[in-house]
Each structure stands twice: as C-alpha cells, then as structure tokens.
Amino acid sequence: MNPVIRGPLYAVVPAAGVGQRMKAGIPKQYLTLAGKTITEHTLQRLLSFAPIESVVVAVSADDPWWPTLPVATHRRIHAVTGGESRADSVRNAVAQVLMDGGEDAWVLVHDMARPLVRLSDIQSLLAATTEQGAILGLPVVDTIKQAGADQRIEKTLDREFVWRALTPQLFPAAALYEALSGDLAAVTDEASAMERQGWRPALVAGHSDNIKITVPEDLPLARFYLARQFEEQGGL
Numbered sequence: 001m002n003p004v005i006r007g008p009l010y011a012v013v014p015a016a017g018v019g020q021r022m023k024a025g026i027p028k029q030y031l032t033l034a035g036k037t038i039t040e041h042t043l044q045r046l047l048s049f050a051p052i053e054s055v056v057v058a059v060s061a062d063d064p065w066w067p068t069l070p071v072a073t074h075r076r077i078h079a080v081t082g083g084e085s086r087a088d089s090v091r092n093a094v095a096q097v098l099m100d101g102g103e104d105a106w107v108l109v110h111d112m113a114r115p116l117v118r119l120s121d122i123q124s125l126l127a128a129t130t131e132q133g134a135i136l137g138l139p140v141v142d143t144i145k146q147a148g149a150d151q152r153i154e155k156t157l158d159r160e161f162v163w164r165a166l167t168p169q170l171f172p173a174a175a176l177y178e179a180l181s182g183d184l185a186a187v188t189d190e191a192s193a194m195e196r197q198g199w200r201p202a203l204v205a206g207h208s209d210n211i212k213i214t215v216p217e218d219l220p221l222a223r224f225y226l227a228r229q230f231e232e233q234g235g236l
C-alpha cells in the first residue's frame, strides 16, 4: 500500500438518495442491471478490493429495500443513516469510520450510483495519492461553454486544464470530517470540501465507463459498458 496511507482504508458509499432525475419510481440504486441491483454491483466490486477494511454505506432512514439485500448482512458492511444531502450522508459515514478505524484511517468515497468502477482504477488512485488525497477524473474532451441565466453563451472556457470529477475520492478521514463540518450547500464532491481548506488533491485519470447512473438513458449505457467489461476480462 502507498506509504502515505498510514492507517486502515475504509470505503464510504453514499446511497441515501431518491434518484429524482432517474424518474424510476424507486431509488435508482435499487434498479436492476444484468440480474443484480446497482447496489449489489457497486458493493461487490468494493468488497473484492482487498485493501478495503470495511465499507460504510449511508442509507435513508426509511429505506425498505436495503434490509432485503443479502449484501446488507456482509461482515465487512456497516450501514449508517444518510442525511439531507450527499455531503451530509458522507459526513455521517466518515464519523462511523473514525469510530471504527481511528484518527489515522483513510476513506475512499464512492457513489453507489457508479457500479462500473474498475478495480484497476481504484489501485491507480491509491498508488498516486499524496498526503493531500486524490480523486479519479477525466480530462474533458468537449469544448466548454459558460452559460448565462438566459441559457445563451457567455464565454468559452479554456479546457486545457479542465477535468470531470468522478469517484472514488480518497482522503484522510479526520481531515475530510473536519472539511465537511462547514456549510455544505455548495459541496457536491469531497474534493470541493477539501479545496475550501486549501488542499490540492491529485487528479488520476480513470475510465469513461465509470458512469454515474443519473438519468434514464444511463441504464442501457451501463448495460453496454458492463457487457464490454465482461468481454475484456474474458468472461471472468
């Protein structure tokens, strides 16, 4: 393991959302992808990554689906109650990591809605992290426009140094908990909370199939990518 990570490594998985943009009638993390729920895909991948001590999942207080999943009783899975926002949910889970793993623990925060994350990308993230953490991301390949309130172009942004943030995002648990203790309204990922503290996390290139299932057309896309990953691995 990277010597920067001096304590135990935990995964934190925010999974207390309602999936409004998916318009599926149930929270998107419980939709089925090739015979398993998105939740089962994501957790089975994290559980198969040996350096992870255990996985703390933030679920909604009134989530009736979570207790029905066999993975919910896995010995390396611990559920906590999520919060109003993704950041609140992550903070609740990191609090549990600090109780279980102590002040030296590190956390790998990964969206439940990203079931196709490659273990090789998680390995690259661990190998590349500095003391200031690291996140998976991808350099943008489109031209980037800034819009006005009237949805007309204000200006074209220089895309040379523009990346899309993905997850996992890797940070020391104690520092992340502290960073998530302020106003979280503008915090849509863990790195933005750390940046407010002056941290400059490393950006590690991931794969474009690490999609966040967000809108209806993402499900068939996820099915395509899952089949392609399966073929790449020789059907393993």
Ligand SMILES: Nc1ccn([C@@H]2O[C@H](COP(=O)(O)OP(=O)(O)OP(=O)(O)O)[C@@H](O)[C@H]2O)c(=O)n1
Residues within 6 Å of the ligand: 013, 014, 015, 016, 017, 018, 019, 020, 021, 022, 028, 029, 058, 082, 083, 084, 085, 086, 087, 089, 090, 111, 112, 113, 114, 212, 213, 214
């Ligand atoms: N209060 C919240 C909101 C979101 N999440 C989780 O954060 C991840 C990324 O959030 P997003 O894709 O926005 O999921 P939802 O909030 O469910 O989607 P929507 O915004 O369409 O409702 C998801 O795994 C979601 O379950 C969470 O744990 N707690």
Ligand SMILES: C[C@](O)(CO)[C@H](O)COP(=O)(O)O
Residues within 6 Å of the ligand: 086, 111, 164, 165, 166, 167, 188, 189, 190, 212
């Ligand atoms: C954390 C994240 O997946 C990085 O791109 C993204 O910010 C989550 O946004 P959401 O609106 O909570 O899905």
